[in-house]
Amino acid sequence: MTDVAVSAPPSPRRAMIGRLLSDPTTVAGVVLCSIVLAGALLAPWLSPHDPLEQNILDRLAGPGSDYLLGTDQFGRDVLSRLLWGARVSLLVSFLSIASAVVIGGAIGMISGYIGGRFDLVTMQVMDVLLSFPSLILGMIMVALLGSSITNLVIAIALTAIAPFARIARAPVLVLKERAFIEAGRALGFSHLRILLVHVLPNIVTDLLVMGTLWMATAVRTEASLSFIGLGVKPPTPTWGGMMRDGFENILDSAWLCIWPGLAILVLVLGLNLVGDGLCDVTDPKATQ
Amino acid sequence: MIGFIIRRLLASIPTLLAVLTLVFLLVRVVPGDPAIAILGDRATPETLAALRAELGLDRWIGAQYLEFLGHALRGDLGTSMVTHRAVWTEISEALPHTIVLTLAAMVIGCLIGIPAGVWAALHRNGAIDVLTRLLSLLGLSFPVFVSGIFLLIVFALQLHLFPVIGNPRPGDWIDGLHKLVLPAITLGIVMAAYVVRVTRSSMLQVLGEDYIRTARAKGVPRRSIIWRHGLSNALIPVVTVVGLYVGILIGNSVLTEIVFNRPGLGKVIVSALTQRDYTMLQGMMVIYCFLIVVVNLITDISYGLIDPRVKQ
Numbered sequence: 001m002t003d004v005a006v007s008a009p010p011s012p013r014r015a016m017i018g019r020l021l022s023d024p025t026t027v028a029g030v031v032l033c034s035i036v037l038a039g040a041l042l043a044p045w046l047s048p049h050d051p052l053e054q055n056i057l058d059r060l061a062g063p064g065s066d067y068l069l070g071t072d073q074f075g076r077d078v079l080s081r082l083l084w085g086a087r088v089s090l091l092v093s094f095l096s097i098a099s100a101v102v103i104g105g106a107i108g109m110i111s112g113y114i115g116g117r118f119d120l121v122t123m124q125v126m127d128v129l130l131s132f133p134s135l136i137l138g139m140i141m142v143a144l145l146g147s148s149i150t151n152l153v154i155a156i157a158l159t160a161i162a163p164f165a166r167i168a169r170a171p172v173l174v175l176k177e178r179a180f181i182e183a184g185r186a187l188g189f190s191h192l193r194i195l196l197v198h199v200l201p202n203i204v205t206d207l208l209v210m211g212t213l214w215m216a217t218a219v220r221t222e223a224s225l226s227f228i229g230l231g232v233k234p235p236t237p238t239w240g241g242m243m244r245d246g247f248e249n250i251l252d253s254a255w256l257c258i259w260p261g262l263a264i265l266v267l268v269l270g271l272n273l274v275g276d277g278l279c280d281v282t283d284p285k286a287t288q
Numbered sequence: 289m290i291g292f293i294i295r296r297l298l299a300s301i302p303t304l305l306a307v308l309t310l311v312f313l314l315v316r317v318v319p320g321d322p323a324i325a326i327l328g329d330r331a332t333p334e335t336l337a338a339l340r341a342e343l344g345l346d347r348w349i350g351a352q353y354l355e356f357l358g359h360a361l362r363g364d365l366g367t368s369m370v371t372h373r374a375v376w377t378e379i380s381e382a383l384p385h386t387i388v389l390t391l392a393a394m395v396i397g398c399l400i401g402i403p404a405g406v407w408a409a410l411h412r413n414g415a416i417d418v419l420t421r422l423l424s425l426l427g428l429s430f431p432v433f434v435s436g437i438f439l440l441i442v443f444a445l446q447l448h449l450f451p452v453i454g455n456p457r458p459g460d461w462i463d464g465l466h467k468l469v470l471p472a473i474t475l476g477i478v479m480a481a482y483v484v485r486v487t488r489s490s491m492l493q494v495l496g497e498d499y500i501r502t503a504r505a506k507g508v509p510r511r512s513i514i515w516r517h518g519l520s521n522a523l524i525p526v527v528t529v530v531g532l533y534v535g536i537l538i539g540n541s542v543l544t545e546i547v548f549n550r551p552g553l554g555k556v557i558v559s560a561l562t563q564r565d566y567t568m569l570q571g572m573m574v575i576y577c578f579l580i581v582v583v584n585l586i587t588d589i590s591y592g593l594i595d596p597r598v599k600q
Contacts, residue, residue: 025422125310131580133539134536247547257438268431
């Protein structure tokens with residue numbers, strides 16, 4: 001009699017990670033994001049200079065051995081400012097999208113679960129929020145609230161709440177009619193318990209996948225607001241702010257725009273590649 | 289068709305009302321006194337009170353709301369706090385420039401995006417498909433001010449093919465078109481990136497349908513299958529995306545106008561933001577939302593034109 005090796009099928013999560021890592025474009029996305037994340041986390045050790053230190057004698061120096069990526073119009077080291085700027089980009093985009101996922105997700109779940117007129121009105125409000133061009137809404141909110149990291153997070157989160165409410169609501173409408181939810185109700189579970197324990201696990205993947213894609217949008221929005229002059233106040237280094245400074249000197253020092261532009265591109269592309277890969281794995285039809 | 293348009297027009301009234309309400313609330317729920325924001329911390333209580341009375345901020349909020357609604361419905365968006373000109377006059381001078389830029393970007397986006405999407409779908413999983421997917425992701429990843437500045441560096445500063453400043457000479461069409469190229473491409477890249485993705489997936493779905501197989505079996509020429517039978521049925525999701533992303537285009541046109549120093553709503557809104565011109569901001573939000581509602585309406589009507597079943 002021959003022995004037949006029987007191995008248990010991999011768990012769904014492990015299978016998903018396996019499929020993700022077998023896609024070269026997703027891996028490229030993970031690598032790009034990891035580079036930016038590492039740069040941000042290790043900024044104090046990797047930065048060759050103080051990002052705020054001005055060396056007027058070295059202003060607008062081209063890339064060279066003293067300053068790998070050159071200096072800006074105040075003689076500040078561009079590489080150090082890029083590394084520290086990554087922190088602002090990542091922090092603002094992560095916090096704003098995390099808040100949007102939590103708030104939007106909760107609104108969508110509760111609205112879909114309660115249903116009826118409440119759902120109708122809530123979704124109407126969300127549709128109105130969706131009808132504002134998000135960048136314009138962000139600009140106006142920051143201008144009204146004042147520019148600080150907290151206000152940037154609030155403004156960007158506000159532009160992203162409505163899509164997450166829509167994403168969370170749709171599956172809840174189907175889920176709440178399913179037998180296991182009805183069973184929960186019959187057993188006397190509270191609405192909160194049903195929502196958190198039985199509904200949430202079913203929509204959390206969708207929310208996280210969209211969260212990754214929206215983080216890319218948040219990075220773009222933060223950079224755009226900083227470029228207009230509505231971001232974190234100088235001299236704190238931000239990529240959008242560096243582009244703005246570089247744009248003022250574009251005629252003689254174009255590289256000042258190129259480095260932060262490429263940094264924004266690397267992070268947004270990385271997030272988009274990862275988000276796209278996650279979409280593929282969780283819903284192959286979406287990107288077939 | 290006329291009945292369909294009237295039904296859609298009526299359906300957009302509650303949305304517009306809700307938009308107006310939200311705009312009114314947004315400007316008012318924000319902490320801080322607009323009068324202090326305009327006049328600064330050092331203003332005397334008397335001047336602050338006078339400005340509050342001038343802006344109507346000292347009255348009951350319900351009365352302010354009804355007055356705002358009444359004026360907005362009559363097309364009166366108030367007077368700018370800074371220039372003291374009618375908000376609508378300022379906006380109507382800038383609006384045509386933004387509309388021309390947005391339309392040009394839409395045309396470029398569709399001219400690149402639709403054929404590229406069809407091409408990618410026809411070579412599914414091949415090198416062309418992968419390349420199209422990567423390029424579209426790259427296009428989506430460029431914030432418009434970054435792509436605008438990069439295009440400016442290459443085509444205006446290095447190759448000298450286009451001017452650095454995009455403010456067209458009035459009445460000179462050729463100059464206007466020449467200066468429109470780079471800004472329109474900058475915005476068009478974003479649109480093309482979205483359109484490619486949707487066209488590709490919609491085409492793939494349609495090409496798998498039975499009637500396409502039947503057409504093939506009947507010996508219908510390949511070109512006719514792709515463009516007449518395939519694309520015309522795959523267009524609805526594409527139109528939806530074009531409609532949806534016009535909002536994004538309008539938002540991004542602000543950045544494009546700043547980078548290329550073009551006249552348009554972008555300049556108006558940025559100066560209103562920096563000068564804290566609340567009535568102007570309120571008016572701009574109403575106009576932006578109105579534009580989006582109109583675009584949604586046109587999108588819905590075009591569904592009816594593309595697919596007669598939608599009208600039912």
